[in-house]
Amino acid sequence: MPWALLAPALTVVGVLLLFPLGRVVWLSFRDFHLRNLVSGESDPVGFDNYTALLADPYLWRVALPNTVVFAAVAVVSTVVLGTLVALLLSTLRPLTRVVVVSCVMVAWAMPAVSGTYVWIWIFDVDEGVVAQALKSLGLLGPEGYNWFGDRLLFYAIVTLNVVHSGFPFVAVTVLAGLLTVPGELYEAALIDGAGAWRRFWHVTFPLLRPVFAVVTVLSTIWDFKVFAQIYLMPGGDVGGSRMLNLGVWAYVRSFGHNDYGAGSAVAVLLTLLLLGITVLYLRALFREEEPR
């Protein structure tokens, strides 16, 4: 009976998730190009795609650092900003809170593609708002500067984009947690002379640890696999550029180079990386949860 009840969900997961996942793993062990896509036949090549991938300096110098460093910065920024906004919201009166939450949610509701084009427009090299402002302040010469060609600034813009669209989720989730914390705990801490900083770290944080764990894990997963926010940026789709992360690289290798085996190997590597990080997080979480 339990299996019968689980069957519909399992079927959906199987068709939509497990089958494509299995197919990507299968592809990563094959020599698969455009010709194979048409004929449907391909040869197994063992671990060739993986050995070539691990020997590729582009992985170690560009794709992996871009992915990991960007995700670390973006996750920390998203969670910190989201928490600050949640703390602000929790002090507001209900009506004001509804207004502010609605404004915040607009950023979250914006589709990634439209959001990215807005950021590209804001940072347009010649006519963008930022370029014009910096030029009129005299901080930037009249010739301007192509920030999309600068790896650090390129990712700074991506970070702005991703944090902007990601923090509302954290804010609302943490706010929901904050509202469950009994007010007496804060009163007691206040009487003991604890400042805002100590109240957060000694009352709020320990109580909301599971909430923070969930938003951190989810943000990590999202930020590791950002795609549109990079691919749509100028230079974000050029195979030889230094701007690609693992997700975009997997796509470019598959559909730009028509080397689906190699692209799948990158995708599998990204999946394994994410699985590893998620397991570490969850273990850390459950260890804390166990009764001492």
Added chain:
Amino acid sequence: MARRRAHTHVHLPAAAMALTLVATACGAGTGGGPVSETLVVWIMEGTNPDETAYFDAANTEFTKRTGVEVDVEFVPWSDAQNKISTAIAGGTVPDVVELGTTFVPGFADSGALHDLSDYIDDPYVYTQSLLRMGQIDDRIYGVPWYAAIRSIVYRTDIFAEHDQEVPENWAELRETAIALSEAEEDMIAFPVPGDAQYSVMPWIWGGGAELAVQTSDGTWVSEIDSDGGRAGMAFFTGLALEDGVSTTGAVNWNEIDVMESLAEERTIMAISGSNNPKAILESNPDLEGRLGVFVIPGREGGYTDSFAGGSLLSVFEGTGREDVAWEYVDHLTSHEFSSRWAEETGFFPARAAAVTAFAESEDPLVRPFAVQLSAASRGTPVAPAWGRVESEKVIVAMQQSILNGDATVEEATARAADEVERILNGG
């Protein structure tokens, strides 16, 4: 579907099974065989003028003649390669597709395209250089629809205002651009785009190099990093980096951005396709009578070769409707509809007989393009793998790394030449 009251409670496993069946049925349905009677056609869109009226007319006539409905979908050029690959993988290919000349050999070589040789009675009615780009081993996989050529479109009013003549060699082009950029400080004299590979190729050719040549043993050698190739790249990127006649933002521009900057009167002259003047005038009628065209000047005089591209119409293999699809290809590439297409877009017709009329045209927005096409044009290397050089954006990466200051001309050209050789030699 008839439903009986007794069956309102469907067991969950049964529902799950039904779902699975539906899912697999969908998968099978899109795989092969006629899904619907409508013929699906993918047409590329980018810098063309509005095309809907043309297809309304062509499709109405086709439906009247054959009884087959036609559904034309527009696909942006920049997405084309990816979209077609995904469609092949998903079994959702259209019946007919417009392919850039550089794409056809790759897709044909992979077996995705239907061999059209047996349908064609007389291959000599088409422009032969275009026809050859759709051939592998003498089999025809694409029928020429139109030719595209790029020259330099410029603002005649601004040239006249500052007493500038049409430049006749590279040095004059540079002097003109510098003079114009000093005279019109708010305008871009000559944009040097980063994401427009066909605007880069002429300078490599003009410097005296080929993108790649095949040696007697069959291996490809790229000349992009030869002295000539480097001289061309140094000249073109130098216009932006040393002379400042471009703009920093142009590093990210593709041909559409270049065209928009002309249409918005931000740019004085730019490398543009023969279809661009019509599209520019369509979006900004104020420019009527203020646009001119000149052939890209040669390094020491004469002309610099420009990329002769164009489009072929191809039929996908395995749709089960190749014959009807061919009839549609034949319909669009007929004298009537290929000439009408050329007239409406500003592209050049792909039928040999129709080209002559264009070559003798006195229209100042047509004639220089015709001269460029007949006297100074060149194609990309005829190798099935060349399409990958384009989809991997090798030339774009070279151009952008120089413009962004990440690499010198020597470093960037050396890297690009290595990449081209790796791809063409099957690496």
